[in-house]
Amino acid sequence: MSHARRERILALAALGRGVLARLAVLREVSTLLGEVILAIGRLLRGKARFDRADAWAVVQASGAGALGVVSLVNLLVGAILAFVGAVQLLKFGAGQFVADLVSIATVREMAAVITAVVLSGRTGAAFAARIATMQGNEEVDALKTLGVSPVEFLVLPRVLALTLMTPLLYAYACAVGLLGGWAVSAGMLDLSSHLYWSRSADALAGTHFVLGAGKSLAFGFLVAFAGCFHGLRAGRNAAAVGEATTRAVVSGIVGVIVIDAVFALCAYALDV
Template sequence: MLKPSFAFARRPLTFLGEVLLSAGAAFGGRRRYRAQDAARVLADTSARAVGIVCLVNFLVGAILAFVGAVQLLKFGAGIFVADLVAISVAREMAAIITAVVIAGRTGAAFAAELATMQTNEEVDALEVLGLPAMDFLVLPRVAALLLMMPLLFVFACLAGLVGGMAVASVMLDLSPAAYMNRTADALAWTHLGLGAAKSLVFGALIGMVGCYHGLYAQRNAAGVGVATTGAVVTSIVAIIVIDAVFALVANTLGI
């Protein structure tokens, strides 16, 4: 009775080890996936995701500016809305909101696609042909998110700052030039670096969680839905936990 439980507990660690070994082999020149497949995944995780990422982060920046302006106007410190939006977007919100959006959009798609392939026994067919699923299916998806998440983070930061500026211009009658000057004074490279580091970790996490749930899905129609839901829920919970770890480490290091 204990053996299945231990096997289930070891499964994520085994999956992580296989991903790392596959990545090492790819860096060594032993690539086992097609370039066109990698290009398709890159397009799905970058250009086709920019619109929704920018829209959501624009609204988040606008909400932060609105809430901050309501409170700071009571103390005659409305100009500091720019500081609030800039630091919170760069350090926290851009990376987290983008990761949540990508988890619901791309991570779920990875899980559903691989779970469907598992149901149709396509993964087994690839293995028979000598194409390991880890090399042919998982690695391109994880690498695509690892590469594209920092780029999406940059767009998210810009969208969040523009959203904050739009609200500040209306509520506080601040000129765009004054708002951007204050933003430039408040932002530091450490804020942006911390957010970019989070986006890298979140990208790898979402890619691996989505592929993990897809590959280990039950081979039936219900298994596809369970895998998709599990990928999204696990990714979002893990994103929050990792962000808390980042916050503790950053506070300890004085960043």
């Protein structure tokens, strides 16, 4: 066998192994997703088994615990949008349209996306680290031995908590982002508060909020699912926790961008 032919065979073998590995991951994702859906069904029938106190702690950590960083990031993003927009709009004598720019961009896109990215780096990473640590300590195996489903006990509370809290954080992020835009508009453009808020209200429509809220629901589910998925897939060694956390954050952020692109295409097709 020639060297060139051997190299081609090795390359094809490596490609095949890569494809099989991706298919295996896809199968694991589909399996966990199905188990989560079944667990939600059992919860609705009152048959799900999980610690209510732990679920409430997850809700607090996912919601109120994230207010500080969500406030800071969205305030700065709103201010940056207003500043960059003002620099360009002032060239055409249209500085008053900064309010329209900030309000639409914040409500339709930035508040949901930025909040989801923050939650991926904060809450999604925490979910992955917690479950990966339990995996390493064989606590997940102990739950199975006791007849308790790890999906119901660990995954379900986290997925529901973040899915329900993300739209609330999105609404809060919209208000904070508009406040950041108002601060720059008032300071840089001498735009009156009444004009800024009235133009913002006129520019926004109910469909903008529906689109943003729908995105935030999908983002919350994705971030929580990614964190739990990689936590459950973690190995038993010391490096497994860090690897699971890194994978959860990266896959969460990439997934958020992909879903946002899908929403953008759907909104364009539906003329929303």
